[in-house]
Amino acid sequence: MKPDLGPEHFDAFYHELHGYAPFPWQRMLAERVTTGEWPACIDLPTASGKTACIDIAVFALACQADRPIGERTAPRRIFFVVDRRIVVDEAFSRARRIARRLAGAREGVLRVVADRLRSLSAAAENEPPLIVTRMRGGIALDDGWVRDPSRPAVITSTVDQVGSRLLFRGYGRSPRVAAIDAGLVGNDALIILDEAHCAVPFWRTLAAIQEYRAARWAEEAVVSPFRAVVMSATPPEGADVAAVFPSAGERDRALEAEPLQKRIRAVKRTELALARAPRKPPKGEPGLRGDGLSDDPLVLDAADRALRAAAEGPRRIAVMVNRVATARAIWKQLLSEVRSEGNLAAADVVLMTGRMRPFDRDRIVRRWERLLAARESQQTLERPVILVTTQCLEVGADFSFDVLITECASLDALRQRFGRLDRLGVGQQTEAVILIRKGQLKGDDPIYGNALAATWNWLSEHAEVDDRGRRWIDMGIAGLEALLPADPSERRELLARLSAPAPNAPVLLPAHLDLWVQTSPRPRPDPDIARFLHGPKRGEPEVAVVLRNDLPATPERDGEDGIHPWIQAVSLLPPTTPEAFSVPLRLVRRWMMAGEGGAEGLMDVEGAPIGGDDPEPSGPRRHVVLWRGRDRSLVTSDPATVRPGDIVIVPGLDRVPEVFGDAGEDEDGRPTADIAEAAFQQARGRAVLRVHRRTLGPWQDDPCVQALLDWAEEPDRETEPGDLDEILRRLAGEPENGESRPLPTWLRTAARVLAGGCEIAPNPCGGYVLSSRTPIPVEGEIEPEQDAFADDDDLWSEAPGAISLTRHLEDVAEVARTYADRCLPERLVAPVVRAAELHDIGKVDPRFQQVLHGGNLLASLAEPEPLAKSADLPTSQRARQRAYELAGLPRGFRHEALSVQLAERFFDLPEDPAARDLVLHLIATHHGYARPFAPVVVDTDPPAIVAQVGTAAVAVEGDQRHGWPAAHHLSSGSADRFGRVIRRYGWWGAAFLEAVLRLADWTASSNAARQAQRETVQLVAAGGER
Structure with missing residues (x-):
């Protein structure tokens, strides 16, 4: 039984956190939100400690932790949002301090709060009770709040990042994860807009979304708290005066603390x-x-x-x-x-x-x-x-x-x-x-x-x-x-x-949501969400720009296998958030047309307009890589192909054009354009090193760096693996003469980690790429990113060891039940769990099993039972393509489409039509496709399937399979089912149900992979083979 917690404990909670008492307004707001709703607007002067709203939101959630989800008014996910590009995130730092104190609490009110937060979560007892992260770029799929829908979390971010995810069009995000993003931001969420006078369009959009989440817009609404709060000394026009805190009668009492009065006076x-x-x-x-x-x-x-x-x-x-x-x-x-x-x-x-x-x-x-x-x-x-x-x-x-x-x-x-x-x-x-x-x-x-x-x-x-x-x-x-x-109306x-003009957002209509909820494929027309975030006359969309020096400045032709060398090179070291400039789309398009202008009008306010006319091309158009994952990226010089939120890889630059942004300096004070390895270490917790003259050139005077370059440029000579290890160890160590040498920390760290064993892949643009097999600590307390543009199969079909299909389905069902019990109404738990039990049964296709064995038919036939994961899944694009060809698996094959076909014919499904629809919809969409249409796959000669999955037997001839309606065909019913599910559970409710299953899949896969890694480490420590 959890100890009681109420407003009367807030002072002790705050004092244990910070060592001093809260301001009166903080105490008053805590009393209000622990027992009721958040105000629509918080009107306080600057320097009054408004970031303490994070403390208050966390405390309120702990107070209400034992309420059913339909009765809670304190949301589980707390978003602290600004409308400009900040360089210092005090809200993030504060939230991280709170999380650290809660994680270490052994007694007192902090321990009570921590335990009550843990009771909401499916995480283990030794896991932190509060996740803290920041979304400051669109490249990463963050491993914290996105991984577990049950975890209390604080997320600091911007209007663009939160707003684009909420509207199913996450900037810099793969369409495959759009439903997860929208489901998490649009349910059980508190969105606090800080100093948001210029963010009025987004505030109005949030108000409309609150209405569209209501029960009258869904036959069976997925109920959870959702609230938007604006903090501003200038409340937006139209804000309900009665919903402003503090009220006129409360203001003097709220601000009477002496430290506050010193700041005010x-x-x-x-x-x-x-x-x-x-x-x-x-x-x-x-x-x-x-x-x-x-x-x-x-x-x-x-x-x-x-x-x-x-x-x-x-x-x-x-x-x-x-x-x-x-x-x-x-x-x-x-x-x-x-x-x-x-x-x-x-x-x-x-x-x-x-x-x-x-x-x-x-x-x-x-x-x-x-x-x-x-x-x-x-x-x-x-x-x-x-x-x-x-x-x-x-x-x-x-x-x-x-x-x-x-x-x-x-x-x-x-x-x-x-x-x-x-x-x-x-x-x-x-x-x-x-x-x-x-x-x-x-x-x-x-x-x-x-x-x-x-x-x-x-x-x-x-x-x-x-x-x-x-x-x-x-x-x-x-x-x-x-x-x-003094007169309130004259003052307003x-x-x-x-004050800066506050543009209105366009009226958000159900028709907009019906279009945006279609994420795969996206429909045409596809309304521009920027207008709903920043207003019709602003809303300048942006892209992420990444510089890569190993790509030559002049374009190359596709390789013999049809894969462009630039795309192959980038896939060996995918882009990460820390190395990306956020640049207005219009300026990138100008730059691609050989223009350089426009930087003079840049501001640090999101959505600010870019002045000037687009110039006529003044020279050859510049080529870039549009990174959309290994299978969907392209090399282009056509500015029209660049879309809002794209990740644009720019090749061959030694300096950063001012149109992109301001470059930092390395540890020796030299401007740096390409920082891929250092950023990858920070973001992903792994060491990768491109052994290439252009990337390591600044340090080639060092004899160890030169030795590494010599090794890469003479690949025909006989070199023992130990020779590379020795070069890397010398590079990581101190110079033999005792003098320090100007090597950056990231390079020495990479050398140290890679010397313990690494993957070696040829870089199609020259040299080699070395990748670590073991993780390295990530700076600070941020969990490593995953590649948001990797397909789920890329992320989770490979594993350190083989994992049977039966075991994987059981694991996912167990996690799904845990998540659903904590996040969903009771009536929806069973359909989610049943979908988890069946979601991957399509992997029994013999050709898919062969791909899991790297295309080796004999190895797949020798396997005693179907696999869900394999250590032999090809990781490079070229090798994976070859495995598909060997297995005869058609291009674009989706195992979840086959899972739906098998589930309908061989497995028990709910009798209730709505629950049956939900189970099949969750299976069909668990990799982000079939929203509403499945990919077109031409499979003219499917093989017979004879397999045992758990206690169920599947036996079907190839001719029978060929007669089934293809998933992409309208007669399959997939698109109609998508429409029924959206109408029943709502735009964000359906997305959240999908998120629960998909995150359970990811979590179970990640847990199994970590367990296999631990077993490998134990085996090596005992003297066994890796």
Whole structure:
């Protein structure tokens, strides 16, 4: 029996987590949501600790853990969502701290909370009670929250990532996993939109989805809590005033804590200045001394002011602007100055934009986070730090600065920026200036519209003028509050005029959902979801861009087997999230047409419009790989083939074009374009190394690297396996002369792991690719990614050892029952379990069994019983194609289609027509196909099947099979059944039922693979053979 837990325990929970008491508003909100619904809007000032909503959501879920799912109002999955590219994810860091404390709790309220969270989950007792992850790119299939539908989870992400998954069109995701994504985001989920004034379209879309999840839109709704909450000091127009927290009557009590009052009362005296190119300072005085690298007066003025501030001693200086290009220009100007002779400000100059790859961004943040973090007593600086950034630092970063130089923006954006100046209100001496270009005084800004000029005029009207004619205003919370009208309606009207325009989303209709729910194949027309996330005049879709140097810059022809060498090379080292730039689709298309423009308009707000006209091609079109998995990728130079969310592999670049983003530097300060191995280690927990002159060239002066390259470039010589191991061991070790050598950490780590045994595959673009057989620890606490574009067969039909079909079906049924018992109404448990018992019976086809043995017919015939998994399944595209040919298995064969045919004819199914439909639908869709149409497969000569699966016997002649309607044929009933299931359980309900079965399949397969690995390790340790 679980110990009681209620609102009265929140103070103790919070104190055990953090060592201090919660703010009054946090206590009040916890009391509200542990017993009832979440408010629609949370209206609190900046720096009031709003990320504590994560603590509150976790606590509320624990309080309600013993309620039936239909009565719970506290969702199991908590999404914390922002509408811009953040470089620091304070919400993720906080959630991870909470998860760590809960996992280690041995007593007290934390232990009670942890135990109650575990009671919701199918995970083992030694597993963490709370999963924490972040979706910051579309490439990965995260191994945490996506793997187990029963686990309580906190996911930090963006509007694009969460919204696209919710609408069945996950950016950067395979259509095969769309139903899983939509099912998990659309059920048992709390979506908190942080500072979401610009995310109003998504908020309105979420409101419509809440309506479409209601029982009247499904014959048998799959009931679970689903709630969207917006956190904003400017509640969206149309928000129910009664659903805003805190209410007008609660506000004073909610904010009465002294630490909060210090932040609210902090004075932030700020100059309002028209940007001007500065004069060169006299000798011995600080300022901009060298030639201006830009003709933008705001760039020069901001750089000059930053240098003057830095000359006054070790201070934290932030320069925040509205465009990525402006930030780059200021950063370059400052770097030129601080590195020049005679410079008076020896400062560290750091560029942070949301247009960095996650790998580069994390490296920079790790270096500077502690020095810039908001603390009552900040760490002492040795010299000034000038951080040049964009909107990406408006939210998410718990940083505090002494000096703020900002470009004018809308009032809501400026309030966020000034929340980073003396963030805790500790009374430190601060300086601030708001700069504006002359052309911005009346212009219509692409993001801020007329609000930028209106904000400047309003601030100017309320500013004080000193004896030198300079205008000053207090940008503190209380200072601005005093200038706003007391009348609520006048206040709302003014804030609406001074805030960034909030576009409406199009009206979401059932017809849209009927189209989006069709994921395989996608229908035409296929409505653009970007409009429903960012509004009709924004919604600029993006793609993930990955750079690979081992691919030659000029295109090659397909190989003799019809497979392009570039695709083969990428399949040996698939792309991962940390190495991907997020780039607007329109800019990538321009770049493919030999254009370079457009980067000057980039912002760090999701969905921001891209200005300018698309240029006429100025040279040969550039070729790229569109990575959609081993079997579906293509090489193209046609920009029209690139779709929103695609993964675009760009070959042969030594530098990163500014149109893609800002590249980081390696450990020696050199810009890096291709970071595939380092990113793969971080994301997948495995070592892979391309032994190729272009990828290892920067370190070829090292004798061990040169020896490795020599080995790869002389493949005809006789080389013992031990020779490669010896080269790798020397590369991983310290130099023999005792001197350190400039080899990056990832390279030495890869060499160390690979020296213990590795797979060696020829790279069709030159050299070899070495892959580790054993995992390596993944940095931090993030579980390794899987390749979201690998078909489920790729992921789970291969295993360290053979696994019988009977055992696999039993394993999956057991996990499915566990998941269904915890996540579904009781009436739906039995159909899900029955589908699990039958989902893979189509693997008894003799040709499929032969493929599982690598195409070896004799080996498949010698197997005593049908297999579900095999260590002999070919992993390379070429070898797998050869195995299919040897077995005579038709191209595109889907074993789940045969599973449906066999289940209908040889196995017991529910008598109830709706339950029977559900069982067959779950079987048909358990690899993401047949939604609504199965792939076309021409199978003219299917063989007879005689097999025993558990206690059931299957015997059918080939002629009989040939007479059955093909799964792709309308007469099979597959598409009609899909429509009936959607109408009965709803768009997201049906998707969640599919997710429960598919995740059970993945979990059971993963558990079996890990068990086989453990047995192999034990055998090796005992002196047996691998």
